[in-house]
């Protein structure tokens with residue numbers, strides 16, 4: 001898309017060569033990524049990221065009408081970063097029956113949803129058959145709703161528990177109704193960081209390999225990075241560059257979502273919360289480094305709707321959705337509401353001067369009447 005690029009004043013001299021590359025549409029290097037994270041010239045970062053964002057998407061900003069479902073919070077992993085996972089014997093822990101999952105899926109919508117976003121803890125007793133029944137039961141009851149389900153971490157756990165290959169597990173779940181996969185569990189790929197924040201999880205290489213296999217099977221997925229804990233700028237850029245390299249091979253990632261660490265009720269509760277400045281910087285640097293990933297999402301639950309709205313001028317082209325019920329961030333102290341109405345998403349986008357487009361999970365526009373929706377292909 002041809003866009004007019006105004007020349008804005010850039011204060012930080014280290015960003016001049018990066019501006020030249022961005023304007024010429026050249027790929028940024030690892031060193032450029034570190035320089036971007038180290039810069040405090042937030043307006044320059046926003047300007048550069050906005051050039052890329054408008055080149056890819058013009059003025060359009062996407063959102064969807066979705067519902068999160070977390071079938072269980074029982075988790076064998078006990079990651080220090082997480083406030084959601086509970087041990088099975090914890091009196092606060094819950095596990096839904098299949099009927100409860102199917103019933104929860106239909107509850108709390110203000111508008112008809114197009115996507116269920118389904119993730120949960122690593123439950124020691126729920127087997128692959130149970131998850132396949134859950135998916136096929138959802139498909140039977142809600143055939144037109146896209147099932148975006150299971151992080152790479154859950155897939156790795158199912159494979160280990162069932163003594164099957166990752167590929168076999170993915171094929172079983174796909175055949176039972178899994179349409180695509182969310183981007184969670186990637187955290188930061190660096191081993192030194194993972195040993196501290198999530199030592200029982202897949203390694204970074206295993207996360208990437210699982211994503212590669214999913215993409216080879218024709219499943220699209222998202223990808224994320226958890227920032228604002230113990231990682232440094234180099235760790236962040238290393239993470240982004242690894243995602244970019246895999247995307248060069250598979251083209252299977254649809255959207256990148258930077259996730260701000262929320263420390264409350266975690267074993268890392270001493271870590272200070274991220275600032276608005278860092279949240280915007282992560283959006284902008286991601287947009288600049290991930291030249292081959294189509295979308296960058298400002299997840300309003302994590303950033304607050306106010307910062308997410310500003311992020312639409314700092315590189316983001318998507319706000320995520322109505323969500324309806326969010327547990328992972330709210331267990332970790334998020335103060336945002338649990339859900340936003342479709343009308344509120346439209347208002348946030350329009351008041352940022354952007355053109356809202358409701359999308360399905362794979363970014364096909366959705367046209368809605370009062371009671372029904374059609375995906376326009």
Ligand code: V47
Pocket residue numbers: 081082083084151181182183184185186187222223224226257259260261262263266299320328329332
């Ligand atoms: O996998 C866990 C992270 C993820 C905390 O793909 C935490 O469209 C911050 O992946 N503080 C879940 N983060 C959220 C997620 C997601 C959200 C929205 C859209 C999509 C998508 C994916 O949140 C987890 C983990 O990486 N997380 N605990 C915490 N205390």
